[in-house]
Structure formats: C-alpha cells, structure tokens
Amino acid sequence: MLSNKADIQLTIAAVYTLQILAISRATATYNVAESTLRSRRAGKPTRRNCQPNLKKLTELEEEVIIKYILNLDLRRFSPTYVAICNIANNLLATRGIG
Numbered sequence: 001m002l003s004n005k006a007d008i009q010l011t012i013a014a015v016y017t018l019q020i021l022a023i024s025r026a027t028a029t030y031n032v033a034e035s036t037l038r039s040r041r042a043g044k045p046t047r048r049n050c051q052p053n054l055k056k057l058t059e060l061e062e063e064v065i066i067k068y069i070l071n072l073d074l075r076r077f078s079p080t081y082v083a084i085c086n087i088a089n090n091l092l093a094t095r096g097i098g
Contacts, residue, residue, distance in 0.1 A: 007030045007032050008032055008036060008037065008040055010030055011027060011029075011030040011032045011037055012037065012041060015037075015041075023037065056092060056097060057088060057091065057092070061088070064087075065084060065087055065091075068087060
C-alpha cells in the first residue's frame with residue numbers, strides 16, 4: 001500500500017483531533033498502512049531520512065569531498081574517479097577505517 005506524506009499527516013491529524021476514533025478506520029479512510037501510521041506516531045523517521053548502516057563516510061567527510069570537487073571545477077579542472085577515491089580512502093584511514 002503506497003501512501004504519501006500528506007495522507008499520513010492527514011491520518012495522524014484525524015486520529016489526534018478525534019475525528020476518527022479507530023486507528024483501523026483512519027488507515028482505511030486515508031489509504032495508509034497501519035504499520036506506517038504506528039511508526040510515524042511513534043516518531044520513527046522515514047527510511048529516506050535515515051542514514052544507511054553501511055555508509056562509511058560521515059556527513060562532514062562528504063562535505064569536504066564535495067567542496068574539493070567544486071573547488072576543482074571553479075579552477076576548470078575535472079576530478080578523476082581515482083583522485084576522489086584516494087581522498088575518501090585517506091579520510092577513512094585517518095579515522096582508522098579501511
């Protein structure tokens with residue numbers, strides 16, 4: 001069952017304002033999965049907003065690499081895949097990973 005963010009928000013609002021008393025009726029009315037509604041009401045973020053478990057670089061390290069690439073672009077150089085991999089590997093080695 002696919003449901004968009006607006007449907008989920010409307011369902012939560014209907015339950016909180018007691019417009020619809022039963023959770024099962026609210027999920028059927030707005031076509032939202034009951035498990036999704038339970039997760040959102042509990043404050044669990046969407047999968048899209050969660051950081052993957054296997055992600056090696058931190059947000060800061062990613063920003064450093066992006067700024068380096070943009071700096072190269074400003075100077076009319078194009079970064080190579082190998083150069084970016086080396087930077088990422090150096091950052092990971094500094095942290096003791098890889």
